[in-house]
Amino acid sequence: MPDRLGISQEGVRTALEIKERYRNGDPLCVPGEELRILTPENLMNHNLDLTGFEDPLALAMVAARDPESPMALAAAARLSPLGVKTELVSGVVNVVGEATKHSQVSKCVKLITDSAFSPDAIAKVRRHAAKMIVKTRRQYTAALRFNLQALMEGAIAPRQFVHEFFELTEAGNLRNDIRKKLLSSLMLSENVRPSIKFLMLENFERMPTPVRLGIISDVLRAEPTHHLEIIKEELKWIVTQERRDKKGVH
Numbered sequence: 001m002p003d004r005l006g007i008s009q010e011g012v013r014t015a016l017e018i019k020e021r022y023r024n025g026d027p028l029c030v031p032g033e034e035l036r037i038l039t040p041e042n043l044m045n046h047n048l049d050l051t052g053f054e055d056p057l058a059l060a061m062v063a064a065r066d067p068e069s070p071m072a073l074a075a076a077a078r079l080s081p082l083g084v085k086t087e088l089v090s091g092v093v094n095v096v097g098e099a100t101k102h103s104q105v106s107k108c109v110k111l112i113t114d115s116a117f118s119p120d121a122i123a124k125v126r127r128h129a130a131k132m133i134v135k136t137r138r139q140y141t142a143a144l145r146f147n148l149q150a151l152m153e154g155a156i157a158p159r160q161f162v163h164e165f166f167e168l169t170e171a172g173n174l175r176n177d178i179r180k181k182l183l184s185s186l187m188l189s190e191n192v193r194p195s196i197k198f199l200m201l202e203n204f205e206r207m208p209t210p211v212r213l214g215i216i217s218d219v220l221r222a223e224p225t226h227h228l229e230i231i232k233e234e235l236k237w238i239v240t241q242e243r244r245d246k247k248g249v250h
Contacts, residue, residue, distance in 0.1 A: 006086035011055020018061045027208065028062070037208055039173050040074035040133045044126070056082045056089045060096045063109075068171055069102040070133045076105045077129040083117045090117070104132065140172025144182065152191065162199040166206055179207065180214035187215060187231060188222055194230060201234055 014031075021028055028038040031051040042048055043062070052058055059082075062075035076096060083093040090113075097109030108125045115121035147164055150156040156164075169179055186192055186200065204212060216235050222228055 006082070006089040007057050007092075008052075008055050010052045011057045014052030014055060014058040015061045017052075018058060019065065022065050022067075036210075037173075037176065039175070040070045040129070043071070043074035043078050044130060044133070046078070056085075056092050060092045063096045063105055064099040064101075067101075068173060069104050070129075070136045071173060072100060072102050072105050073108065073129045073132060076100075076108055077122075077126045080109075080112045080117065080122045080125055083112065137172055137174070140168050140174065141178075144168050148186075151196070158193070158196045158199055162196065162203065165200075166203055170206075176208055176210045176214075180211045180218075183207070183211065184215050184218040187219055188228070190225075190227070194227060197231055198234065201231075201238065204238055
């Protein structure tokens with residue numbers, strides 16, 4: 001529970017964990033669910049109990065440090081109503097506005113603080129954050145489709161396509177089911193050259209665990225072809241290596 005200053009011990013621990021994850025390049029996960037990546041929609045959902053992430057300090061860390069603006073803005077929107085609780089939390093909100101790398105977050109924080117945390121300003125920020133999340137997802141999805149078409153037409157190099165594929169899916173915070181569907185379709189498509197699929201597999205560890213498991217399941221259950229059998233063998237090798245690494249066997 002928060003102390004009289006408005007910040008809890010759990011919140012401090014969570015903020016430090018968030019900082020460490022950003023430093024290591026690890027995704028944030030829903031508390032208690034290490035296989036479920038935290039999304040902007042999670043932060044916007046006040047019916048979802050995020051335990052340590054509910055603390056002002058943890059939310060401030062995401063709003064100030066997250067590399068993607070939809071995630072940072074969602075955290076700022078969830079943080080903003082807490083600013084009226086104590087003078088310390090109000091100060092934390094102000095620091096977020098100064099420290100964040102995203103101009104959208106800075107503008108929204110200024111709107112809230114200038115209005116002395118009025119409910120109308122907070123509601124306006126929440127509406128803006130919700131619209132931005134939807135718009136951003138559409139833009140990233142459209143960019144992915146454009147790149148795939150360019151790949152099919154030979155207008156983009158395979159390695160560049162793979163690089164941008166991961167950049168776009170990560171920056172767009174695409175849901176795991178969408179990532180899995182996109183990647184499974186690509187791995188199973190007869191129109192995509194094996195060399196591109198192997199480039200994808202070189203980045204397999206960048207995919208969230210549920211996505212990896214879904215792709216493995218889809219590929220292994222697919223009708224066998226000479227082309228696909230090679231991909232199946234590569235996936236089996238990757239899975240075996242991951243298991244060995246977890247057990248500390250080299």
